[in-house]
Amino acid sequence: MSELLAVEGIAKSFKLKGHWYHKKEFSALAPLSFSVESNKTLAIVGETGSGKSTLAKILVGAESPSSGKIFLNGQQLHKQQLKQRCQHIRMIFQDSGTTLNPSLTVLQLLDEPLKLNTNLNESQRRQLIRQTLQKVGLLGDHMNFYPHMFSGGQKQRISLARAIILQPQVIILDEALAALDPSLRSQMINLLLDLQQQMGLAYILISHNLGIVRHFSDQVMVMCQGEVVERGDTLEVMQNPTHKVTKKLMMSQNFQLKHHKHKCM
Numbered sequence: 462m463s464e465l466l467a468v469e470g471i472a473k474s475f476k477l478k479g480h481w482y483h484k485k486e487f488s489a490l491a492p493l494s495f496s497v498e499s500n501k502t503l504a505i506v507g508e509t510g511s512g513k514s515t516l517a518k519i520l521v522g523a524e525s526p527s528s529g530k531i532f533l534n535g536q537q538l539h540k541q542q543l544k545q546r547c548q549h550i551r552m553i554f555q556d557s558g559t560t561l562n563p564s565l566t567v568l569q570l571l572d573e574p575l576k577l578n579t580n581l582n583e584s585q586r587r588q589l590i591r592q593t594l595q596k597v598g599l600l601g602d603h604m605n606f607y608p609h610m611f612s613g614g615q616k617q618r619i620s621l622a623r624a625i626i627l628q629p630q631v632i633i634l635d636e637a638l639a640a641l642d643p644s645l646r647s648q649m650i651n652l653l654l655d656l657q658q659q660m661g662l663a664y665i666l667i668s669h670n671l672g673i674v675r676h677f678s679d680q681v682m683v684m685c686q687g688e689v690v691e692r693g694d695t696l697e698v699m700q701n702p703t704h705k706v707t708k709k710l711m712m713s714q715n716f717q718l719k720h721h722k723h724k725c726m
Contacts, residue, residue: 471529504678551624555636557616568604614645
């Protein structure tokens, strides 16, 4: 399969205030390159401050890289193509409650990206919203409810609906499963795997939980202080970690590998 998303030499530095005229630079990301294919999941793991979230923000266009290039389907994404990037690369965060405007109904939340990015009329948009809600395991009539009327798991499904409604190619899951209890997490993993097969999605999973990484990812990339210190097939890396950071992460969770990417029972 060909690469869907390719990152070449992405780096990010922040300028810090120094004494007098001296300015210091903090390197949040060293130049790194990777790619992900459709129907595949790349997991990015590492301790807090390793650069995972900075990389995610660059991919969705919330931050500009200091250097490097991003390609989608072989075409370079430029800074001015933010609208195109928002359509094709979507993001789901850990706390769905803070990303869903409580004053808007689900209909209004899902209708907004359609108004901005499509030429569908009102009737067509409502039909698509209903279908999308059903696709993520909610009822079509839930479009008339407000976010506070849903459980945490249902709110995350609404966030997922908002992410897939524009038919994206890449979804970044920034600790999106971390706040769910084990049973809801299993249901969400199964749903994400089903949608991946149906839509040909590529996932980039950012997670501290190696159990989730084990179930969900095809490849894993381990980061430390803005650098990639280990990468490879999830099964291989977790069975035979070579870098001390990877070993430390596995030991901290008393991790034992039993299975590879599959649905949760």
